[in-house]
Amino acid sequence: MSKLSFPGSGLLSAEGFPTSRRHPKSQSAFVTSRLAPYHRATLDGLHMRIFNPADDNRPASQAFDNTSTSVAASQMRNALNKLADTVQDAQTKKKFETEMDNFFTLFRRYLKDKAKGTTLDWDLIAPPNPKQVVAYDDLSASTNTDLLNKLAVLKLNGGLGTSMGCVGPKSVIEVRDGMSFLDLSVRQIEYLNHTHKVNVPFVLMNSFNTNDDTQNIIKKYEGHNIDILTFNQSRFPRIHKDSLLPVPKDFDSSIENWYPPGHGDVFESLNNSGTLDSLLDRGVEWLFLSNVDNLGAVVDLNILQHLNDTGAEYIMELTDKTKADVKGGTIIDYEGTVRLLEIAQVPKEHEQDFKSIKKFKYFNTNNIWLNLKAIKRVVENNELELEIIPNHKNISVGKGESDLSVVQLETAVGAAIRHFKGSHGVNVPRRRFLPVKTCSDLMLVKSDLYSLKHGQLTIDASRFGPAPLIKLGTHFKKVSDFQKRIPSIPRMLELDHLTIIGAVNLGRKVTLKGTVIIVASEGSTIDIPPGSILENVVVQGSLRLLEH
Structure with a gap:
């Protein structure tokens, strides 16, 4: 049964590079190594050698991928070293170098993953x-x-x-x-x-x-x-x-x-x-x-x-x-x-x-x-x-x-x-699990569905089933717009589903029950009067009521 009552109306590898630097108390702390700029070269133990794809017995595509990975990694290491050179304060520089070492470790893994692929076997x-x-x-x-x-x-x-x-x-x-x-x-x-x-x-x-x-x-x-x-x-x-x-x-x-x-x-x-x-x-x-x-x-x-x-x-x-x-x-x-x-x-x-x-x-x-x-x-x-x-x-x-x-x-x-x-x-x-990522979530936690005690929200004991599903359109994306259009949170203890799309304004002391869908067509506005009770209804443009 649909109801709408208004008041008065009754409704993101280069091998041999250092790994991530640790906190000074860490046993694995190390001194940052500086690598001179180079191209077409990889590290082989402690010796440099020019990489020649013709000497590589791996498939051509894999050899190319590994060469590209090494070059990209060396270029990144050089760029990060240059970034560190721009830091003047010694303590700040030490912290920054630690972060850049950690970033380089992540970047190197990213290159490896791109070259080899890391898809899980379904x-x-x-x-x-x-x-x-x-x-x-x-x-x-x-x-x-x-x-x-x-x-x-x-x-x-x-x-x-x-x-x-x-x-x-x-x-x-x-x-x-x-x-x-x-x-x-x-x-x-x-x-x-x-x-x-x-x-x-x-x-x-x-x-x-x-x-x-x-x-x-x-x-x-x-x-x-x-x-x-x-x-x-x-x-x-x-x-x-x-x-x-x-x-x-x-x-x-x-x-x-x-x-x-x-x-x-x-x-x-x-x-x-x-x-x-x-x-x-x-x-x-x-x-x-x-x-x-x-x-x-x-x-x-x-x-x-x-x-x-x-x-x-x-x-x-x-x-x-x-x-x-x-x-x-x-x-x-x-x-x-x-x-x-x-x-x-x-x-x-x-x-x-x-x-x-x-x-x-x-x-x-x-x-x-x-x-x-x-x-x-x-x-x-x-x-x-x-x-x-x-x-x-x-x-x-x-x-x-x-x-x-x-x-x-x-x-x-x-x-x-x-x-x-x-x-x-x-x-x-x-x-x-009660996250607030959007104004739709904000509306939920502000409602009479929850009581607040010692900083903790507790759902009303009389509520049957899960919390209602609330979907608010783009007109309610910003908190300021949400507060302007819904200055007073409706009573929602018996609400199952709410969708509001378009320029919709809710008056004070509105009650929502069951499934309520309110859609204001482009260029129009819907004002729900104070004290309204909406239960299992679809409200459109000119407050036309449709059975839902």
């Missing part, structure tokens, strides 16, 4: 076995709060709010009751510390995009019952798509010429910054990592107890895949090893298989539990080879000039699961 991909995914409901209930003394919480805080039309770090966007993502996270840890009389450190991994603003913002938490630590993830140079050379010409090049290389960089940066050693020195053994915009990622004693009891070095929280999550990374068994499979790794002919909810039931929430000593081991032993995600972009270079085609090489923290001992997934309830 026939060897299987859903995870029972030992690789544990049900949350099968975990022992824990009240062992002493474990909290060995835990630190890390939020990935490198992203900006630009996708939602905001300036500055995404973490400072107001989410609920005048509080930002950062405010809510701080309140959660404060309450945890106060309630259990512990001191769980709160760690933020910032990027060069968010660090300055974040440092200013966290001053307001001084005097609070919380210990906040920060470190920066790496700043890598974007590279020209055609020449594969760095876009920046010097250390102080425009910010647009650099990029943060994804959250897979957390392991290197945590170690190189000294933060990892700092946490270990204070007795911290485990790290709970999540995206700063996932409001469902709160400390869970049952998972922490499971981490302690099993001795697992890495646990990934997974949740049941829905139609809205079909493109999300999933956990797989690959020749007996647990791995993360992203859609970018899937051959086109198998994309539908990947999206199948029946074959791949889970997806990665990016809530990760880690053993700090294990992180130290895999980083210092150069064991991490995370799958590289080449991100192709066009960046603006100035008025009247064509955009620049660039590539930035990124990695994801979830891809590290295969490098740790005892790694597995825990299938958690959906409530632990």
Whole structure:
């Protein structure tokens, strides 16, 4: 039955190059080697020799690929050395050289991958076995709060709010009751510390995009019952798509010429910054990592107890895949090893298989539990080879000039699961995955579906089934536009699906139930009056009501 009532109306290899440089305390630290510019040459042990394809017994195409790879790598190393020469301050230069060594390691692997190919054999991909995914409901209930003394919480805080039309770090966007993502996270840890009389450190991994603003913002938490630590993830140079050379010409090049290389960089940066050693020195053994915009990622004693009891070095929280999550990374068994499979790794002919909810039931929430000593081991032993995600972009270079085609090489923290001992997934309830990526998500978490207590959102006990699916059109992409058009969040306790497209404005105290679709045709506006009740309706142009 359709209802609409208005008030009053009743409705991203050159062999022999140095590998990544480590933090000074690391046993694998080394002195940077400088390579003189050269072409047509590869390194053979400690001797230089001119490469002659005629002497190579490999197939011509492979010999060409390897020669091209060596040349591209040597050119990149020379370019990075020149970049380092532009840094004046000695301490800054040392840190920058470390980052460029790490970047070069990533770039070299990228070249190898391009030459050899790294496609997974689809026939060897299987859903995870029972030992690789544990049900949350099968975990022992824990009240062992002493474990909290060995835990630190890390939020990935490198992203900006630009996708939602905001300036500055995404973490400072107001989410609920005048509080930002950062405010809510701080309140959660404060309450945890106060309630259990512990001191769980709160760690933020910032990027060069968010660090300055974040440092200013966290001053307001001084005097609070919380210990906040920060470190920066790496700043890598974007590279020209055609020449594969760095876009920046010097250390102080425009910010647009650099990029943060994804959250897979957390392991290197945590170690190189000294933060990892700092946490270990204070007795911290485990790290709970999540995206700063996932409001469902709160400390869970049952998972922490499971981490302690099993001795697992890495646990990934997974949740049941829905139609809205079909493109999300999933956990797989690959020749007996647990791995993360992203859609970018899937051959086109198998994309539908990947999206199948029946074959791949889970997806990665990016809530990760880690053993700090294990992180130290895999980083210092150069064991991490995370799958590289080449991100192709066009960046603006100035008025009247064509955009620049660039590539930035990124990695994801979830891809590290295969490098740790005892790694597995825990299938958690959906409530632990509450991300806010768009204004559609923002509308959901602001609604009466959730109540806020001690920085944690809890879904209303009377709500039956999953949270509603909300799709807002381009008119609601920016937070400012969203707030202007929906100044008061409707009551949505009984809502299943909401789609709003076009210039639509909602009045105050509107109630939405069932499936509601509101579409304003181009050039027209729909104003839903205050106090309206919309249930199972399609509203178009001139408020025509259609049975749905």
